[in-house]
Structure formats: structure tokens, C-alpha cells
Amino acid sequence: MYFTTINILLGISFFTIAVLSTLLFLRSRTQSSVFLSLSACGAGLWIASTIIFLNASQPVLFTIGTKGLHVAGIMILTAFVCFSYTFSGGNIKLNKKFLFSLLIISVLFIYIIVFTENIVQTTRDYAGVSNSSISFGNLYPCYSLYILLSAFLSYYFLIKKSLKTKSKLEKVQLLYIGIGTIVSLSIGLVINIIWPFFGIFNHYWLGPFLSIFFVVFATYAIFKHHLFNIKVISVELFSALMSVFVLVDALLSKTKIEFILKFGLFMGVVGISILIIRSILNEIKTKEQLSKLSEELRGVNEELKKLDQAKSEFLSIASHQLRTPLTAMKGYSSMLLEEDYGVLSPKIKEVVDKIYQSSGGLATMIEDFLNVSRIEMGKMKYEFSNFDFKKVIDETITDFATNNKKAKTLDLQFATEGTDFNITADKNKITQVVSNLIDNSIKYTPKGFIKALLTRKPNTNIVLLKIEDSGIGISKETLPGLFQKFTRAKGVSRLHTGGTGLGLYVARKIVEDHGGIIWAESKGEGKGSAFFVELPIYPAGRD
Known part of the structure; x- marks a missing residue:
């Protein structure tokens, strides 16, 4: 294998997709994320097969690379159809006929690719590193048609979803998925499906390389707006790539001392990466806990507001009901004190005066309660x-x-x-x-x-x-x-x-x-x- 620019770019894409597909699979909680991880694995196989195809030094490696390229195409598109179907609201478990049909067709194509020469012919095209081309069998048009139909069917599900959904979150997700797939699938279909019909293999590596856009954008759409955090994904991805590059550099050392130093650097990078990822995970956990507590407090606050409103209404009703008898008590006691009903003895007059004073104080208290309820309900009125x-x-x-x-x-x-x-x-x-x-x-x-x-x-x-x-x-x-x-x-x-x-x-x-x-x-x-x-x-x- 030669460290050419193309090989380096393909290597970066491969490691990026390998990390993302692994994370997707390990953290999948929905049908759509499972199928996306399988489609990403297919993209990884596509890149790996391209590297083998471009650098094959023996006919057997050329055969593995060629067949792997076309098996990867089946994996990517079949899984992407399932991803689009489930992401747009479909349930694979409920539509078993749909899943069964896709699996039968996919397995059939993979069998033909691996065990026959009816789709790709590998027995007569090996011409050394970077000089090989691919000849196609009589069933290659069927293979191409399946790939194209799968791509169109996937877009049909996604476009249908985008037209129906009113959720801003889902619209953003569909935008990311659309950007990633348009860049990678459209160019991949042209360079890896259409051009080979005319014997053009000069840019055969470009389609697999651009699949990184599909995986990154689709993964971002899933992670960013669900339970995963893009910050963790970015750090994990960067850490993995950094560790791989440092390890490769160490393995290419020319002396033992150089190897020991570079391997020590590799261990240091791994250790620091683990600490950073743990720190970010703890930060995210804390934020999630705070967010949960905030939601709970918001709910409690709403309940308290309702109770406060009920209390204010109760005070208003109760106060109104109490005003009438108190007004009567104060009025009659005032009339008694003014001797409208006859002369009162000093002792009785003193008792009536206490009734008058107490009813007046109670009336003031009730008026205060009424005013508080009016203030809290925004019903305090003024006549200027x-x-x-x-x-x-x-x-x-x-x-x-x-x-x-x-x-x-x-x-x-x-x-x-x-x-x-x-x-x-x-x-x-x-x-x-x-x-x-x-x-x-x-x-x-x-x-x-x-x-x-x-x-x-x-x-x-x-x-x-x-x-x-x-x-x-x-x-x-x-x-x-x-x-x-x-x-x-x-x-x-x-x-x-x-x-x-x-x-x-x-x-x-x-x-x-x-x-x-x-x-x-x-x-x-x-x-x-x-x-x-x-x-x-x-x-x-x-x-």
C-alpha cells in the first residue's frame, strides 16, 4: 500500500466512518439509528474495498476489492431505504413484507456478486496496482437499477416526511440528511454506477471518499436532536483519529528509541482523550440533571400558581360573603350607640361599642383580603x-x-x-x-x-x-x-x-x-x- 494523497484521504474517511458507525450502533435506541449504523458500516466497507482495489498487488486482492465494492453498494442502499422508511414514521416490525422483500433481494444480489461473474467479472481485468479496471456481467444493469430505485425510494420517504411534518426539529434533521446524501449519493451514483459503463475509472475513489458527508451529516441529525451530544461525538472522533495517526507514526519508527518515545506519546494521547471524554460526559450528565430539575421546578411552579389563583378566588368569594353580615352588625351597633332604639345603660353601651369596634376592624381586614385577591388577579379598579x-x-x-x-x-x-x-x-x-x-x-x-x-x-x-x-x-x-x-x-x-x-x-x-x-x-x-x-x-x- 502506498501513502498517496488518495489513500490518506480514504484512510481518514474510513476511520471517521468506523468511529461514527460504531457509536451509532452502540447507542442506537430507535429503528432508524440502527439502520443508519448499518448503512454507515456499508460505507466503511465501500472505502476499505476501494483501498484494496486501488492498491491490489495480487489478483486475489483485486477480486476481494472489486466484489467488496459492489457488496457495499447493496448494503448502503438497502439499509438507507430502511432508515428513510423508519425515520419518516414507518415501522419495520409492523411491515414485515417490506423488510422481507428487501432482505431477499439484497441477499440474492450479494450471492450473485460473491459467487458468480454475472454482475462483476474479476478473472481477466487485473493489470497491477492502479491500472486495473472492472468488466461487468449481464446482470449489472439489474444491479444498477436496484441501486437507483433504492436511492429514489429513500428520497421519496424523506420528501414525503418533509412535506407532512410541522416540527421544526424534524425539518432541521431532514435538512442535514438531505445535504449529506445529495453530496455523497448523487456523485457516487454518477462516478461509480454511470461512468463505469463507459469505461471511466479515473475518479472511482471519489464516491467512497464522499460517503463521509452522508455518514457525518446523517449522524449529526440523529445525535444533535436526540439523547446524544454532538460535543461528545466530535471529541471521541477527534481522539480516535489522533490516536490512530500517532499509533501509525509509532509503528513506522526506524529505531527502538523512536518507537518507545512515539508509543509513549500514543499512550499519553489515549489517556488524555479518555479524561477529556469523561469530563464532557460528566458535564452533559450534570446539564441533563439540571434540565430535569428545571422541568420539575417549572411544573411545581405552575401548580403553585394554580393553587395561588384558587386561593385568591376563594378569598374573594369568602370575603364577599362575609361583608354583608358584618355591614349589618356594624350598622345596627352604630344605631344602638346613637340610641335610635332607646337609651342604653352604660354597661350595655360599652358592650355594643366593643361589637362596633370589632366589626369595624373585621370589615377592614376583609377589605384587605379582597384587595389582595383583586391585585393578584389583576382586577383592582380605580375611579379617578x-x-x-x-x-x-x-x-x-x-x-x-x-x-x-x-x-x-x-x-x-x-x-x-x-x-x-x-x-x-x-x-x-x-x-x-x-x-x-x-x-x-x-x-x-x-x-x-x-x-x-x-x-x-x-x-x-x-x-x-x-x-x-x-x-x-x-x-x-x-x-x-x-x-x-x-x-x-x-x-x-x-x-x-x-x-x-x-x-x-x-x-x-x-x-x-x-x-x-x-x-x-x-x-x-x-x-x-x-x-x-x-x-x-x-x-x-x-x-
Whole structure:
């Protein structure tokens, strides 16, 4: 064998196809990948037979090479037909007649090629290395027709699949397979089937060499979009080729020392290749595990969203059902306190007042739950109008000072800096925010003062409300999450047990929906706190 350019190219193709066909066969999990591996093995036989044919130094080698070339053609096309059929959705196991017919025809052709001279004649054409040609028997046209029909049938299955499929993944796979087969099969059919009729054998090696395109592209299509990873295939292929070349170089050494050094290099290449492949396999395994966990988390997250939605709907329904009796309780207790039904004794009046206060607190709590469910379902509605913000604050503080027993024990103050405090907003929702902030200050201020200050920020269209108290204060740890759902400051339960931790969350959402901001400040526990609300006079898009 001579180390010519053609032999080197054929050798590279052979080792590449040998590695890919072996990997395909070992990792095959579908019918299509099994048949592709068999077709790739046929391509490997085609190349090996071509090398023997071109370099035959004896008639027997010439015979082996010639017959091997034509047996390989049968293997490649028969397996490729089965591959195309199964890849396009057919099931060989269910269509046994189709498989049986192909096998009978293939075995018959192989028998004729190997044991007779009816397709290829090898007894009179040997003329030494690179000078031999092939003469054909009387059945060669039948052989050629089978090869051509098999190629057309394969393309029929693949084209039919490409026209039917809507999957982008399958379209990409078919594109790769199409590119690989058009390059290799079309040129192979011309150079190795048609030209030999006219006695042209000059480029007989080109068809087998180009079969590498068919195997590489088809293998890529299968591996890239299924359970295999092309990175591993590429590294394994490169490592195998590198190892083979280094080993061949070592075997061609002229001295023992040169052989030992080059063989040591070969062992090093093999060892490093194994380590790299293991590393990549571990990486892929980790990615697959992460991908699986990600899918599981995505599923759990979807379930949680559904549960959260169900919870919000339940809260909305339950809250609506509770509002009616609570409104009646509050209304009747108010009428009793105002003595619409007659004069009450001080003891009874005290009990009725507790009912009134409790029903009012419970009504506020239910309103918070309703607002949370509206916010989460995106159903919070606002009715914007122009009103005097100063008047809203003044009326709210007056209402607390008049009707809240605890407020009567505190020093409630309200001051303004400026004159024009008209804003465009949802009056009821803004009143709810102010009421919530003042109510919180009253609940968590055992004694002392609550001061509300309303100002107009200089040279802006923004009003600022500050509500400061001398209460229990807020720790630095609590401040960042104070306006989140179900968050209550540390130690507040000893002063007020009925809170839900929703009031400030709802207030934040309302203020933000108005284009404003809300925040709290405190120097620490026991040092009071201050809440700030900034609102634009005209919310964005409404001026």
C-alpha cells in the first residue's frame, strides 16, 4: 500500500466512518439509528474495498476489492431505504413484507456478486496496482437499477416526511440528511454506477471518499436532536483519529528509541482523550440533571400558581360573603350607640361599642383580603377624580379622634405647608391608604403623639404626606420587608393581635398604581417611626 494523497484521504474517511458507525450502533435506541449504523458500516466497507482495489498487488486482492465494492453498494442502499422508511414514521416490525422483500433481494444480489461473474467479472481485468479496471456481467444493469430505485425510494420517504411534518426539529434533521446524501449519493451514483459503463475509472475513489458527508451529516441529525451530544461525538472522533495517526507514526519508527518515545506519546494521547471524554460526559450528565430539575421546578411552579389563583378566588368569594353580615352588625351597633332604639345603660353601651369596634376592624381586614385577591388577579379598579387631599387627611384624623377610644388618649396633630393640595386620584383608595397608616400608628403607639404633615415638594407636582409617631418603632431587620404580604414588625402582637400583615402591602400597591412611592423610616425599636407617601398631582397618562 502506498501513502498517496488518495489513500490518506480514504484512510481518514474510513476511520471517521468506523468511529461514527460504531457509536451509532452502540447507542442506537430507535429503528432508524440502527439502520443508519448499518448503512454507515456499508460505507466503511465501500472505502476499505476501494483501498484494496486501488492498491491490489495480487489478483486475489483485486477480486476481494472489486466484489467488496459492489457488496457495499447493496448494503448502503438497502439499509438507507430502511432508515428513510423508519425515520419518516414507518415501522419495520409492523411491515414485515417490506423488510422481507428487501432482505431477499439484497441477499440474492450479494450471492450473485460473491459467487458468480454475472454482475462483476474479476478473472481477466487485473493489470497491477492502479491500472486495473472492472468488466461487468449481464446482470449489472439489474444491479444498477436496484441501486437507483433504492436511492429514489429513500428520497421519496424523506420528501414525503418533509412535506407532512410541522416540527421544526424534524425539518432541521431532514435538512442535514438531505445535504449529506445529495453530496455523497448523487456523485457516487454518477462516478461509480454511470461512468463505469463507459469505461471511466479515473475518479472511482471519489464516491467512497464522499460517503463521509452522508455518514457525518446523517449522524449529526440523529445525535444533535436526540439523547446524544454532538460535543461528545466530535471529541471521541477527534481522539480516535489522533490516536490512530500517532499509533501509525509509532509503528513506522526506524529505531527502538523512536518507537518507545512515539508509543509513549500514543499512550499519553489515549489517556488524555479518555479524561477529556469523561469530563464532557460528566458535564452533559450534570446539564441533563439540571434540565430535569428545571422541568420539575417549572411544573411545581405552575401548580403553585394554580393553587395561588384558587386561593385568591376563594378569598374573594369568602370575603364577599362575609361583608354583608358584618355591614349589618356594624350598622345596627352604630344605631344602638346613637340610641335610635332607646337609651342604653352604660354597661350595655360599652358592650355594643366593643361589637362596633370589632366589626369595624373585621370589615377592614376583609377589605384587605379582597384587595389582595383583586391585585393578584389583576382586577383592582380605580375611579379617578379631582379632590382636596388635605380635606381627606383632615376628615380621616377627625374620624379616628372621635370614634377611636385609643386615639383619644394620644396627641393627634395635623399640619400643612402650602395651600394647593388638589390631586387626581381614586379618592376612596387614597382614603384607605391614609386610614391604614394612621390606624397602624394608633395601634402601635402606647402613648405620646401622632403627627401628620402634608407638604408640596418645591418646584414639583408632587405632594408628600408624613405620618410620624412616638410608638414602638421598627427594627432595621424588619424595615426592608415591611410592605410585603403577611409581614408584621417584631413584637407588635403584644400590642395588637388582630393584624393580618396585609394593610401595608395593599397600601403600597395602591400608591404605586397611582405613580407614587411609599416608605417607612425608624431609628430602631422603641424610637418611633415615620411613614411617607409621595403622590403626583396628576398620575402619568391622566394629566
